[in-house]
Amino acid sequence: MNHFRNNLSRFRLITFDVTDTLLEYSMRPELYYLQVINSVLEPRLGLSIEEKAIGTSFVRCFGKMKKQYPNFGCGRKQFSQPAFSNHKIQDENWRWWWRTLVEQVILDAAADSDCHAIPSPILTTIAEQLIDDYTFDAKHICWRQRPGIADFLKKLRIPGRIIGIVSNFDPRLEIILRNNGINRSDDVQSGAIDFILTSYDVGVEKPDPTIFEIALKRANLLNTSSDNIIRPCEALHIGNLCREDYTGARNAGWHALLVNVTQTKKNHELFSAIPSKYIFTGLPDLQNRMEKDASFQW
Numbered sequence: 001m002n003h004f005r006n007n008l009s010r011f012r013l014i015t016f017d018v019t020d021t022l023l024e025y026s027m028r029p030e031l032y033y034l035q036v037i038n039s040v041l042e043p044r045l046g047l048s049i050e051e052k053a054i055g056t057s058f059v060r061c062f063g064k065m066k067k068q069y070p071n072f073g074c075g076r077k078q079f080s081q082p083a084f085s086n087h088k089i090q091d092e093n094w095r096w097w098w099r100t101l102v103e104q105v106i107l108d109a110a111a112d113s114d115c116h117a118i119p120s121p122i123l124t125t126i127a128e129q130l131i132d133d134y135t136f137d138a139k140h141i142c143w144r145q146r147p148g149i150a151d152f153l154k155k156l157r158i159p160g161r162i163i164g165i166v167s168n169f170d171p172r173l174e175i176i177l178r179n180n181g182i183n184r185s186d187d188v189q190s191g192a193i194d195f196i197l198t199s200y201d202v203g204v205e206k207p208d209p210t211i212f213e214i215a216l217k218r219a220n221l222l223n224t225s226s227d228n229i230i231r232p233c234e235a236l237h238i239g240n241l242c243r244e245d246y247t248g249a250r251n252a253g254w255h256a257l258l259v260n261v262t263q264t265k266k267n268h269e270l271f272s273a274i275p276s277k278y279i280f281t282g283l284p285d286l287q288n289r290m291e292k293d294a295s296f297q298w
Contacts, residue, residue, distance in 0.1 A: 004155055004287065007296040011255070012230045013219045014156055015197075017206075017239030018167040020260050021283075023180055026144045030055035033130065037106055040126050045118065049109045057108035065101050072170040073097035074200045094170035094200055095131060102127035135172045136179065143180050146260070148284035150181065153193070155287065160225040163192075166215045166237060168199040168206050168244060194222050207248030212237065216252075238286070242270035246278070255298055259283055 008014070016022050025032075034051045041047040069076055073093035103123040110118055134142045156163055167173060174184070174196050183192045197215050199205040204214075212235075220229045232253030239245025240260045247270065249256035258279045263271055271279075277297065280286040290296060 002291050003294055003296075004290045005158065007290045007293060008156070008236070010298070011234055011236040012160060012223075012225075013162045013164065013216065013235040015164040015166045015215055015235070015237045016193075017237075017241065017245050018165060018169060018173065018177070020146070020240045020262075021238060021245075022146060022149055022165075022182060023143050023176070024146050026141055030058055032133075032142060033058065033102075033105070036130055036133070037109075037126055040122060040129075041118070044122060047110070047118070049106070053109040054105065057105045061101055061104045061108055065097065065104070069097055071168070071203070071205050072200050074203055092171075094172075098131050098170075099124070099127040102130050135175055137176070138179070140180070143176060145180050145182070147282060148287060152283045152287050153182075160223075162194050162219040162222055162230070164194055164215060164219060165196040165198075166206065166211060167197070170200045171198060173198050195219070206239075206241075206244040207251065209248065209252035212249055212252035212254055238283075242267045242274060246270075246274055257286060259286055 030051055034049065034054050037054070038048045041049065073096055076093045076096070103126075106118060106123055106126060137143050153163065165173070165177070177183070177193075177196065184194065184196065195215075195218050197211065197218060199211060202211055202214050204210045206212075212232075216230060216232060216235060219235075223230055233255070235249075235254040236257065237245060237249035237254050238257045238259060239249075240258060240262075242258065242261065246256045246258050256278065258274065260282050261267075261271065261279060280289065
């Protein structure tokens with residue numbers, strides 16, 4: 001007997017994280033960055049940067065930007081100009097954030113690779129190409145669906161249930177999801193989603209419970225059933241990060257499950273404290289458990 005529907009029947013709202021939950025990188029970002037960077041530097045300057053330098057610099061510079069300008073620069077004053085940026089341009093903060101990050105990664109990696117100074121216009125060209133590639137990605141070089149997504153979303157669809165996205169992401173997310181076959185739609189049979197909530201749009205990041213509270217309000221605005229409003233205990237969040245997804249949702253009074261978790265020294269303590277029955281290798285593993293377990297213990 002298939003128990004999928006019964007095991008999830010208590011949930012009137014189910015939300016997902018995106019990166020490494022619904023979508024994954026088609027190619028390691030440091031490798032794709034390397035290809036794009038060197039495709040510009042080699043013919044123009046005769047320079048090339050090593051993949052290891054790109055990977056190391058990305059981790060270092062991403063951490064610096066995240067700490068100094070959290071949430072992809074949301075709330076940053078339009079004309080602020082950090083010392084390592086060549087730009088003083090009035091544009092969307094998230095785009096400024098990613099452009100500054102890419103430029104800093106190139107400069108940092110170039111220094112490690114003993115390259116000469118790289119002119120500002122070339123840095124901008126590379127950064128803008130990478131931003132656009134990771135946004136539109138028509139050839140699916142950057143992003144792809146993780147296994148089992150379409151079937152899982154379709155099985156979740158029942159009358160009265162809201163399905164959404166809650167992700168620490170910038171405003172490009174809806175375009176990226178649509179390009180990878182995950183759409184917002186009024187067709188409840190399509191396996192589509194009802195709303196997309198990004199940390200950038202609401203000004204707060206997971207694990208802050210506020211983002212889950214906003215998601216619940218959004219769901220209740222979409223709730224057309226005759227039942228009472230959706231309560232936190234009727235909401236489930238599925239993601240891949242112990243702190244941001246599991247702890248954040250639980251602190252908001254929601255239920256939470258983890259899929260595709262990468263164990264690290266940083267998350268070891270949190271991971272060890274989460275009951276193993278709430279951790280799955282991926283959505284197919286979760287779906288299989290929900291189908292075969294006669295009564296999943298929440």
